[in-house]
Amino acid sequence: MRGYSAFELIRNALSGHRLWKPVWRTPEPKKSYDVVIIGAGGHGLATAYYLAKKHRVRNIAVLEKGWLGGGNTGRNTQVIRSNYYWPQSAAFFDHSLKLYERLGHELNFNVMLSQRGVVTLAHSLHELEGIRRWANAIKINDIDSEVLTPYEVKKLMPLIDLDCRFPICGGFIQRRGGISRHDAIAWGYARAASAYGVDIIQQCEVTGFNIQSGQVTGVNTTRGTIGADKICIAVAGHTSDLAKMAGFRVPVTSMSLQAMVSEPIKPCLNTMVLSPIIHVYVSQSDRGELVIGGGADVYNSYAQRGGIPLLQENIAALLELFPAFSRLRLMRQWAGIVDVTPDTSPLMGQTPVQNLYISGGWGTGGYKAIPAGGDTMAYTIANDQPHPLIEDFGLERFKSGALIDEGAASGVSH
Amino acid sequence: MLRLSCPWCGTRDELEFSFGGEAHIMRPGLDASDAVWSDYLFNKENPKGIHYERWMHSYGCRRWFNVARDTVTHEIHAVYKMGVPKPDLAVTDRD
Numbered sequence: 126m127r128g129y130s131a132f133e134l135i136r137n138a139l140s141g142h143r144l145w146k147p148v149w150r151t152p153e154p155k156k157s158y159d160v161v162i163i164g165a166g167g168h169g170l171a172t173a174y175y176l177a178k179k180h181r182v183r184n185i186a187v188l189e190k191g192w193l194g195g196g197n198t199g200r201n202t203q204v205i206r207s208n209y210y211w212p213q214s215a216a217f218f219d220h221s222l223k224l225y226e227r228l229g230h231e232l233n234f235n236v237m238l239s240q241r242g243v244v245t246l247a248h249s250l251h252e253l254e255g256i257r258r259w260a261n262a263i264k265i266n267d268i269d270s271e272v273l274t275p276y277e278v279k280k281l282m283p284l285i286d287l288d289c290r291f292p293i294c295g296g297f298i299q300r301r302g303g304i305s306r307h308d309a310i311a312w313g314y315a316r317a318a319s320a321y322g323v324d325i326i327q328q329c330e331v332t333g334f335n336i337q338s339g340q341v342t343g344v345n346t347t348r349g350t351i352g353a354d355k356i357c358i359a360v361a362g363h364t365s366d367l368a369k370m371a372g373f374r375v376p377v378t379s380m381s382l383q384a385m386v387s388e389p390i391k392p393c394l395n396t397m398v399l400s401p402i403i404h405v406y407v408s409q410s411d412r413g414e415l416v417i418g419g420g421a422d423v424y425n426s427y428a429q430r431g432g433i434p435l436l437q438e439n440i441a442a443l444l445e446l447f448p449a450f451s452r453l454r455l456m457r458q459w460a461g462i463v464d465v466t467p468d469t470s471p472l473m474g475q476t477p478v479q480n481l482y483i484s485g486g487w488g489t490g491g492y493k494a495i496p497a498g499g500d501t502m503a504y505t506i507a508n509d510q511p512h513p514l515i516e517d518f519g520l521e522r523f524k525s526g527a528l529i530d531e532g533a534a535s536g537v538s539h
Numbered sequence: 540m541l542r543l544s545c546p547w548c549g550t551r552d553e554l555e556f557s558f559g560g561e562a563h564i565m566r567p568g569l570d571a572s573d574a575v576w577s578d579y580l581f582n583k584e585n586p587k588g589i590h591y592e593r594w595m596h597s598y599g600c601r602r603w604f605n606v607a608r609d610t611v612t613h614e615i616h617a618v619y620k621m622g623v624p625k626p627d628l629a630v631t632d633r634d
Contacts, residue, residue: 365585376581378560379610424541424558427587427610433540434554467581524577 128233148312149193149319154326157352158186160506161344162359163331163367165189166198167307168484168491169359170314170325171499172506177321179500180507185323186353188346190330194311197361200429200461201492202384202406202418204397206243206302208263208270211529213517214470215266220514221497222301228496234313236305237411243302244273244281246400246446248291260297272297281396289445291403304397304408310495334371340479341371355506357482362427362462364472364485373477375485376467376523380421382489383431383460385439387453389413398446405442415450417443421463421489431460463489468528473502474511474519482506483520544618545596546604559593561585562605563625587611591625 127133127146137144160176162169165187176182189195205225207218229236247253256272263270273296275287287293315325326348333345334356343352358367368375390413399406404419419439422432436458444451465488466472472486484502487494501512511519522528541553561584567575584590590610595603607617607628617626 363587365583366587374578374582375585376583377585378583379585379587424608425585425590425592425610426613428613432553434552523581524573 129235148316149325152324152326154186154188154329154346154348154351155184155324157343158324159184159353160355160357161185161351161353162187162357163344164196164359164361165193165311165315165325165327166196166359166361167194167310167314167495168361168487168498168502169357170194170311170318171495172357172359172484172502173323173325173499174314174318174321175500175503176506177318177323180503182507183322185318186351187318187323187325188329188331188344188351189325189327190347192327193315193325194308197461197463197487197491198307198311198495200384200459201307202408202416203304203307203410203492204243204302204406204408205238205305205493206299207268207493208243208245208259208297208299208302209266209531210259210262211531212266213514213529214531215263215268217497217501217514217518218493219266219268220500221494224496224500225305225493226301228305228310228313232313232317234309234316236309236313238303238305239411240301240303241408242281242298242300242396244278244296244298244396244398246278246296246398246402247294248400248402250294252402253294253296256295256297263299268299269301270297270299282394282398284393284447284449285398286446286448291445298396302397304410307492310492314495314499331367331370334478334481336371336478341481355480355482357484357502357506358476359484359502361485361487361491362464364464364483368476368483371476371478371481375472375483375520377464377472377486378425379427379462379464380424381426381428381431381460382418382421382463383436383439383458384416384418385436385455385458386410386414386416387450388456390415390453393449394447400442400446403442403445405439405446407443407447414456415453421465422460427462429460429462431458463487463491465489467523468530469532470529471498471515471518472520473498473515474505475509476520480509541613541615543594543606543615545599545602546618546620547602548596548599551596551599555596555598557595557597559595559603562591562593589616589628593621
């Protein structure tokens with residue numbers, strides 16, 4: 126693989142851009158692999174990359190039923206933050222944020238990280254008290270957070286209407302939070318993993334597992350049987366489906382989470398802002414589009430579209446905060462299927478089937494966790510024991526009762 | 540927008556209803572093991588295909604009822620009252 130650099134750009138510009146090579150290989154599946162990862166989204170590709178790089182596993186395949194990065198990795202609103210309440214989540218998500226901070230350099234791929242700050246709004250004094258407690262908990266976890274007065278909120282985003290239907294009493298900001306380009310994350314990891322010899326096999330759907338005396342030995346796919354010493358499931362909304370094929374049940378509900386973008390306009394909002402209580406979040410992309418999201422539809426769904434009632438709710442909340450946006454037209458609206466757990470924390474680690482691992486339960490917030498998810502799952506698979514950062518995120522917590530309830534603390538309730 | 544037929548009030552928009560999750564879950568006895576109890580409490584069927592689920596007509600008669608709905612197409616195959624067993628639908632799962 127040739128690295129990207131200014132010199133490469135000039136060389137290719139002078140040769141009429143005819144010499145660019147495909148950035149990852151398109152191999153035929155081999156008979157067997159040391160590790161097979163199901164799902165070529167951010168988490169699957171990152172896991173493959175760190176397995177190859179840090180644990181020197183060379184014989185890896187990533188199987189993808191559709192196209193690389195075409196699921197939730199390409200459908201999310203690109204938000205990165207680590208302002209979590211519980212120490213386990215804070216440590217895990219801040220590890221992720223730190224990896225994001227040097228990811229462009231590590232992958233030699235511009236991930237367009239923009240640490241523009243993530244502002245969470247409070248609309249009542251009670252909510253503001255909750256936010257103060259939350260912001261303090263984040264500081265105790267050694268992560269930056271600052272409580273804001275309404276005046277400071279207004280200074281950050283002059284277009285906001287502080288006297289809206291539920292007047293804004295303040296908020297808090299994590300300045301290291303922000304956004305990055307989601308396609309670049311998938312492509313960057315795919316390119317780097319492929320360079321280490323990882324086979325990324327698209328259009329290859331897993332239809333079943335081969336399990337012998339409680340131990341997984343391979344997968345059946347639409348492109349034949351593939352043997353594997355170890356297998357990792359990283360399929361977001363389809364986690365229940367794959368778990369069912371392997372013969373166990375998971376505490377997951379699949380739901381539609383939608384997002385939308387407006388037509389592009391000149392820069393007018395340079396932070397990421399979210400309101401948990403009226404339930405909307407918005408940022409402006411580098412192309413000038415407003416990227417808008419809210420809650421997931423309330424009922425189970427595998428349809429990758431969102432319900433109209435929730436879309437209307439999101440837009441109404443947005444226009445209450447920013448009346449100036451009322452003349453904008455929406456360009457696109459879409460949805461991804463998120464796998465929500467009862468405590469809204471991820472499911473990571475070993476499963477009841479030996480040598481079968483899971484990276485799921487990412488719910489509505491998996492994007493920000495991609496680098497740490499990949500790093501810790503690679504360790505877990507290589508050593509057959511959970512990485513210290515994810516020990517508490519295993520399936521066992523639903524038996525022991527040691528839940529990590531981020532439902533209230535993760536910024537947007539589910 | 541889903542349109543649900545409440546068995547008592549007739550067809551109304553989704554906005555009038557509240558979703559109650561998976562139907563037909565039986566509470567285990569007091570002697571249940573931790574594994575059985577946690578399975579009852581947390582694990583879900585979550586099928587890609589027909590889902591048997593509970594809804595309540597919150598802004599109407601406020602009564603609960605069951606619905607068999609396809610989670611891929613959102614097509615509603617059956618609406619039936621609480622306490623009635625699952626209807627036997629030919630297709631139960633998509634894949």
